[in-house]
Amino acid sequence: MSGQRADAAGLRLLVVGASSGIGHAVATSAAGRGATVAVAARRLELLSSLAEEVGGSAFELDIEDTAAITSVVGAAVQALGGLDAVVFTSTVAPLAHIEDTDVATWVHAFSVNALGANNVLRAVRPHLSEDGVVLIASSHDVGRPRAGVAAYNASKAALDEILHSWRNEHPDLSLVRVGICPTEGTEILRGADRDLLAQLFESWVEHGQLPARMAALDDVANTLLSLVLTAHENPSVVPEFVQLSPRIKKVPAAN
Template identity: 35%
Template structure:
């Protein structure tokens, strides 16, 4: 996907889940487009390593260690980013967890963790960021547009047995993104849902014993996407000209049915 039509020089982008996987790859890709990156995740040491690599490549990155599921953390985080950078042009909600398995006898805590990170944290951070995205879009000296990208999933299009709550969270992300798109389109805040299929990340590592092995075997049967493939799609979305909005983008491995 070509990104030659636009660039992100002078913008500030906040990426959650930036310590690994899709979030990390997206941070690196958007930094290469000229954005100043606000890197958010729990693992500070890993964030510092990603930031150092970005800076070594001529980019700009700041580290904001945070557990975005914490009470009041979304507002505090956005305030810290604004204090350091002065603006917010792009928010990529890439943090997520995939705790799957049969519903019968599933630990209730797994269901709650899916909801806490995939839905509640995303909603809270989006709520805190929206006024600043609207302000960036109307800034005469900026791009005249702002971007909110939410990472959903194929499971947000097709409910999957054995992943009932995970699917529910991703359906919620997709629905929220579409409704919010309708509200913000006239303000030139583009809201996009990117829906990856199977991606080689740490997601499967957190699945409980007895379920993880089956899931990982299914992943191994595919030529899975790399995090960089999804980052490329996200970069395409946020670097379109002001009048172009890519609202929904489904990205699967070629051999995933």
């Protein structure tokens, strides 16, 4: 990408959740900065196009299928010739008031957002190079939930606790947790009920839960990649808990 240093040369990177949004942008940025990239997600048609664009490998993966995770990670490691970094961005954010959130919705959110990340960690850990890094995308909103996204927020809170346990039991692992702020150009609410979304939007605005401006997609992706590179190049430290927030610039007063 223009303006980016080619400082990822030689990095062997797997991006899980790369068919769109932040994962897609991370893969594109990493390849543009010299990394060798493998991408995994459910939508193989989109992944194949991305892999062709970045000169990498694409793997179809349903993150709720534990056996498939193990298989895909093994195939990705073989295609990459090793594994230096993993970025996990797979996320679902079902919209429903909490009293309307059924069991299937709760299970789906936890399966993808919490257990999916955990199972990817389990699968990739044996393959990581000595200074390997795993970055997991969490949520900026953990601990301050908005209306209508109870399953999403609860599953991301559970994810944070899972990552605390990983750090406790495996302090040698370079594990970076990033709270993602509201970001333009993602598909996190793909398929949402538009009428419900409009109602919730009013609630979020009323309670001051929406920023005046969201973060730019490429800026978020480049920040995630920079965190991976920093951890990889400085292996005695881990930027273990990072929160991203939109930077709201003041508009110059008119003359």
